[in-house]
Amino acid sequence: MKSMEEFREEIGDTSFVSVRGGGTRWNLGGPLREGTIIVEAPKGVINYKPEEMIVRVGAGTKLSTLQDDLSELKQEVALAGFSESTVGGSLAVGSSSHRRARIGAACDVLLQADCVGADGKQFVAGGPTVKNVTGYDICRLLVSSLGTLALIGVVTLRTRPKPExxxxxxxxxxxxxxxxxxxxxxxxxxxxxxxxxxxxxxxxxxxxxxxxxxxxxxxxxxxxxxxxxxxxxxxxxxxxxxxxxxxxxxxxSNDANSNIEVSEEVQRLSNRIKQNFDPTGRLNPGRKPH
Ligand SMILES: Cc1cc2nc3c(=O)[nH]c(=O)nc-3n(C[C@H](O)[C@H](O)[C@H](O)COP(=O)(O)OP(=O)(O)OC[C@H]3O[C@@H](n4cnc5c(N)ncnc54)[C@H](O)[C@@H]3O)c2cc1C
The missing domain is CATH 3.30.70 (Alpha-Beta Plaits)
Structure with a gap:
């Protein structure tokens, strides 16, 4: 499995860069700027801890592979996707399951994310435990951010019991x-x-x-x-x-409508967050998470 260090090296600290998962929602949020380098996140499960209801996995791992493996432990993660979708892609688009009303939303699944930021440095958001109350909750910000704030390499996810x-x-x-x-x-x-x-x-x-x-x-x-x-x-x-x-x-629906109106206040807040995380706009340039 590719290490976080190799992932960081591929991303570097200057070029426009994006991570490609399974490509099943590749154009969501708008086309990628031309000349953007495309990298892949590490793939593979690092460890399962069924007794603690967590799993640590490379973000490039196929979601279906992870769900199949967890199923043998009578567990699952509350993410949804197609057969080629990756864990990182599902988190980046924030894809909750149609069972969300019962099993919870995608933003509650991510406990820890090992990322590379716009400065080309590695950082860790969140922590590997379900009860983690210190600091800002960056993980919830990363889910649905379409890879515009940081590129996700390895994640620790909360699992839940799989219904009989x-x-x-x-x-x-x-x-x-x-x-x-x-x-x-x-x-x-x-x-x-x-x-x-x-x-x-x-x-x-x-x-x-x-x-x-x-x-x-x-x-x-x-x-x-x-x-x-x-x-x-x-x-x-x-x-x-x-x-x-x-x-x-x-x-x-299969009828994606990208003309969603975003209020001025939300847009301003969103721009400020982007400016803080990625002042030169090099991460997933062209994509608009709204
Ligand atoms: C029942 C169901 C519910 C779904 N719900 C939703 C939903 O709520 N919203 C939705 O949009 N789609 C939803 N989908 C579609 C599905 O979630 C996506 O197709 C899939 O999760 C995207 O994964 P991917 O690996 O193909 O991502 P890709 O298409 O490869 O990438 C999508 C975006 O994520 C970014 N990205 C990918 N990996 C990373 C990473 N490691 N770090 C940072 N950025 C990354 C990419 O750069 C790109 O901008 C749903 C599908 C099903 C079947």
Missing amino acids: IGVWLKGELDFGEIANCCYRPASVLYDGSKTFVFIEGYEADVEKERVFLEKVGMTVMDRALEIPPLQKGETKKDLNGGFLDLQTGDVY
């Missing part, structure tokens, strides 16, 4: 009726005419909830619902083959 089973049901119930039948559904998605519910947990509990939902007209689906990526900042509009999450208000 999960079941998709579909029907025409509204959210209130669904909430009467089940405790903390993992997903309640609406496509403009039908409602899709995903329940998960211990088999006995899921079975009970399944029976309640079937009694009020939902039917079990024979395969998992295919869900496109979450579109940041979108609100309910023409769903066009996508889904509205009735618990979080998120929209999942």
Whole structure:
């Protein structure tokens, strides 16, 4: 596995530079400036600590590989992606799972990030423990920053227990009726005419909830619902083959709309943060995290 020192050397301290993961959201946030050097983050799992519910892994590791390995330990990380997505890419775009209402958001997964900053020096954000209360919470700033503040080499992630089973049901119930039948559904998605519910947990509990939902007209689906990526900042509009999450208000669709309005205040704050982290604008130039 590539070391952090090798990663740092490739990044250097002068050129425009970007990290490429699986390339599944490569143009998100705008095209990369021409002439930008592209590097890859270290790949591979460094260690699992299932008893402490953490894992340390190179950011270039495929997310699907990590999830498969964790699955053998009956654990998972609350990140989502496609089969080629990397751990670093998922953190950089901030991709939460469609099960976010139950398992939490991407920004809560990253405990420690070993990074290279715009000055070409290595730094460590966060710490390797779940209870870590000192200093600024840089890790939460890095998630969704699209690699514009620092380039992530190695990460320590929080894991969580993997549910025993999960079941998709579909029907025409509204959210209130669904909430009467089940405790903390993992997903309640609406496509403009039908409602899709995903329940998960211990088999006995899921079975009970399944029976309640079937009694009020939902039917079990024979395969998992295919869900496109979450579109940041979108609100309910023409769903066009996508889904509205009735618990979080998120929209999942293949119809990316990059014209999201950002308030002046947020833009000013965001510019100040970028200026502090990367005064010459050399990290992922051209990308706008909003
Ligand atoms: C159910 C589901 C939910 C999803 N939710 C979301 C979502 O919430 N938001 C969303 O945009 N996509 C979402 N996706 C899409 C998916 O998360 C991305 O395709 C994937 O995570 C990107 O990983 P990648 O390795 O392909 O990144 P790439 O496409 O290679 O890179 C994406 C960006 O991240 C930067 N980057 C990559 N690695 C690093 C690194 N190590 N350090 C710093 N910067 C880096 C790149 O420079 C680039 O700007 C979702 C997909 C699914 C299936």
